[in-house]
Amino acid sequence: MKINENYLKLPGSYLFSQIAEKVNAFQEEHREARIIRLGIGDVTLPLAPSIVKALHQAVEEMGQGSTFHGYAPDLGYGFLREAIAREDYEKRGCQIRADEIFISDGAKCDCGNIQELFAEDARIAVCDPVYPVYVDSNVMAGRTGQYDPASGTWSNVIYLPCTRENGFIPALPEETPDLIYLCNPSNPTGTTLTREQLKLWVDYANTHQAVILYDAAYEAYISDPDVPHSIYEVEGARTCAIEFRSFSKNAGFTGVRLGFTVVPDSLTFQGASLHHMWARRHGTKYNGAPYIQQRAGLAVYSEEGKREVAEQVAYYMRNARVIYQGLREAGFEAAGGVNSPYVWLHTKELTSWEFFDRLLACAHVVGTPGSGFGPSGEHYFRLTGFGTYENTVEAVERIKKASGQLLGTE
Amino acid sequence: MKINENYLKLPGSYLFSQIAEKVNAFQEEHREARIIRLGIGDVTLPLAPSIVKALHQAVEEMGQGSTFHGYAPDLGYGFLREAIAREDYEKRGCQIRADEIFISDGAKCDCGNIQELFAEDARIAVCDPVYPVYVDSNVMAGRTGQYDPASGTWSNVIYLPCTRENGFIPALPEETPDLIYLCNPSNPTGTTLTREQLKLWVDYANTHQAVILYDAAYEAYISDPDVPHSIYEVEGARTCAIEFRSFSKNAGFTGVRLGFTVVPDSLTFQGASLHHMWARRHGTKYNGAPYIQQRAGLAVYSEEGKREVAEQVAYYMRNARVIYQGLREAGFEAAGGVNSPYVWLHTKELTSWEFFDRLLACAHVVGTPGSGFGPSGEHYFRLTGFGTYENTVEAVERIKKASGQLLGTE
Numbered sequence A, B: 001m002k003i004n005e006n007y008l009k010l011p012g013s014y015l016f017s018q019i020a021e022k023v024n025a026f027q028e029e030h031r032e033a034r035i036i037r038l039g040i041g042d043v044t045l046p047l048a049p050s051i052v053k054a055l056h057q058a059v060e061e062m063g064q065g066s067t068f069h070g071y072a073p074d075l076g077y078g079f080l081r082e083a084i085a086r087e088d089y090e091k092r093g094c095q096i097r098a099d100e101i102f103i104s105d106g107a108k109c110d111c112g113n114i115q116e117l118f119a120e121d122a123r124i125a126v127c128d129p130v131y132p133v134y135v136d137s138n139v140m141a142g143r144t145g146q147y148d149p150a151s152g153t154w155s156n157v158i159y160l161p162c163t164r165e166n167g168f169i170p171a172l173p174e175e176t177p178d179l180i181y182l183c184n185p186s187n188p189t190g191t192t193l194t195r196e197q198l199k200l201w202v203d204y205a206n207t208h209q210a211v212i213l214y215d216a217a218y219e220a221y222i223s224d225p226d227v228p229h230s231i232y233e234v235e236g237a238r239t240c241a242i243e244f245r246s247f248s249k250n251a252g253f254t255g256v257r258l259g260f261t262v263v264p265d266s267l268t269f270q271g272a273s274l275h276h277m278w279a280r281r282h283g284t285k286y287n288g289a290p291y292i293q294q295r296a297g298l299a300v301y302s303e304e305g306k307r308e309v310a311e312q313v314a315y316y317m318r319n320a321r322v323i324y325q326g327l328r329e330a331g332f333e334a335a336g337g338v339n340s341p342y343v344w345l346h347t348k349e350l351t352s353w354e355f356f357d358r359l360l361a362c363a364h365v366v367g368t369p370g371s372g373f374g375p376s377g378e379h380y381f382r383l384t385g386f387g388t389y390e391n392t393v394e395a396v397e398r399i400k401k402a403s404g405q406l407l408g409t410e
Helices: A015-029 A049-062 A078-092 A107-117 A132-140 A195-208 A274-285 A291-300 A303-329 A352-363 A389-401 A403-407 B015-029 B049-062 B078-092 B107-117 B132-140 B195-208 B274-285 B291-300 B303-329 B352-363 B389-401 B403-407
Strands: A101-104 A124-128 A157-161 A179-183 A211-215 A241-246 A259-262 A334-336 A342-346 A380-384 B101-104 B124-128 B157-161 B179-183 B211-215 B241-246 B259-262 B334-336 B342-346 B380-384
Touching (some): A015 A352, A049 A291, A049 A303, A049 B049, A078 A101, A078 A259, A078 A291, A101 A107, A101 A274, A107 A132, A107 A211, A107 A241, A124 A132, A132 B274, A179 A195, A195 A211, A274 B107, A291 A303, A303 A334, A303 A342, A303 A380, A303 A389, A352 A389, A352 A403, B049 B291, B078 B101, B078 B259, B078 B291, B101 B107, B101 B274, B107 B132, B107 B211, B107 B241, B107 B274, B124 B132, B195 B211, B303 B334, B303 B342, B303 B380, B303 B389, B352 B380, B352 B389, B352 B403, B389 B403
Parallel strands (some): A124 A157, A124 A179, B124 B157, B179 B211, B211 B241
Antiparallel strands (some): A101 A259, A334 A342, B241 B259, B334 B342, B342 B380
């Protein structure tokens, strides 16, 4: 019996599991502490009324013989795929057809699974810092080479540093990757690529026969008209890009589970269609997103639904502004918070984990250490606008009070 | 850009997609035909009242700030894992703890994904015929060697024929596999291994350091007291077996999506724990089953829920008996239908696909060609008890009328 030894190369546990353990241990020791969590990107507002209504209706249908739904179509119900094609793509001038949209139970699964379509020796490029799933799923597949604990890097991964030195804008790589993961707006930095900046990447990918794996989970938070909501707003993307979308952050579906991936049928390599390969994966290893959830997804696109979820996004963006402005007032250097629910602050002399511990100890506030997102995330720290407004205001007040200790000026 | 060429080795499309295409084409040509589908293993009864009630309650909670649930714990909510540990394991005398149970969105995903934990050159053994997901997911991972279209076999797969000659009971393999997929009660043959017969496999696996991947999706249909509901009823299974369970067939969750996998913490190889590896996979590539679904799963274990789902299982088993008895009366040789919703009939001179076409043409009934489940499935055909009672009775009447053509005696 031989196991997949690539799993053993993964250093430590999944970032958020590690944070949860630390927080639980702290709470055990300080039972009176009212901890405020601005770490994980989980939403806090309840589902919007029109979504709750759609869920109830779908549940009712599932309880009646004449309207019961068994196995869903592997790739998703037509009603949802068509609504997405119309609302998310046609209305933004993107040429994406309903049958190029694959419904799933969330962008994390899709981002993690997509690498299966590519050769074992495909070379990946990731922004640094980056959402850990992109790298970890490739580690498990044996694609990343050896880990160097000192630098926190994998020998076979091309890192694209995004730091305050380059305004968090990755430069085109010197070595040619096969797969390029781009998250726009970026998790964790909260920064963005404009349409013009993204065009460079699309052109690069088409020239070098690379595939862009484009994570647009945070598109609903974009306020700047120069930042694209979809990579397909950029000419040429249909021949080089796969796009991941989520209902988690725009409609609060983190606990509902629904997302989708766009694989245009124009994406072909070595005569093989990535579209057909992804369809085959869905058919073989997936059994469709639940009917109830897909009905809830449809409600997100109703007039009422659109209005309600826009209010939720505005609520979280107000939080992000509160954090961003509070941090700046307290003397921190920070990015993000404008087209993104994430604020990315610089921890100065402290390492990311030292800052984590000090923030937890001094302010009873939980955030996410930047180093957990990659080596260039060291000395940064992520806070999110997904808390309640009241908690966010209080957390910022506590941070201001503790700023001397946190900034090392006390 | 190099794709995963293993995908291209897969012959044709996923079995059930292929059937759907054929049926759609037939319906197009014969618009008046009222086709009865006894092919795919999808349920037809609506969700039971106690499950509908639990879903509505959970939806209500999701719509209130004080009871909203965001990201679920990766491995599942404690309330569901504890109910499963108690009801499915403790009550049957199995030593399985709640924290050894991993909640997911269904057994198909888990069965398809589990192979990731093992080395690329791990050798698999499968019953033949078998649920296609086991082999196909290993093809995609490059573990099965080359396909021989003439024999319908893969060069690096150990096939365990299950035919009428051996009473559908697989013999221990001559070559030693690393992974052994067992489905009990079997899909597609509807036959079973008794506790005593399964013990041979557990002992074999422990002796040969192999892992049994045990699919118990149909355990609710077992009526024979000698057939185990879980492999952990067999001594020694904790050191060699992973078990897959589903809510699809016992509670009609095919469109709801909920399942679980048991990975005991005593399963270690080369010093690595499969339990920890599976947990890591969940943490990295999965984001938890929806809260709503997990509440529905809990309702399956309530007193009311247990009674209601037992009635549904009885309803489908009555159908299976109707099919089994009708086929026998019509002169067919058939297996299954006693501890399983599946009836497996012999198509005599006709190939499985010839029988499929003839059954569709003469009786407007859809079933599943046995050859789609592996080479030893040739000349067999699967019918399922998951239709409505009325449709099942009518389908059997139609088959009886067409039996001359179907059996080749006319």
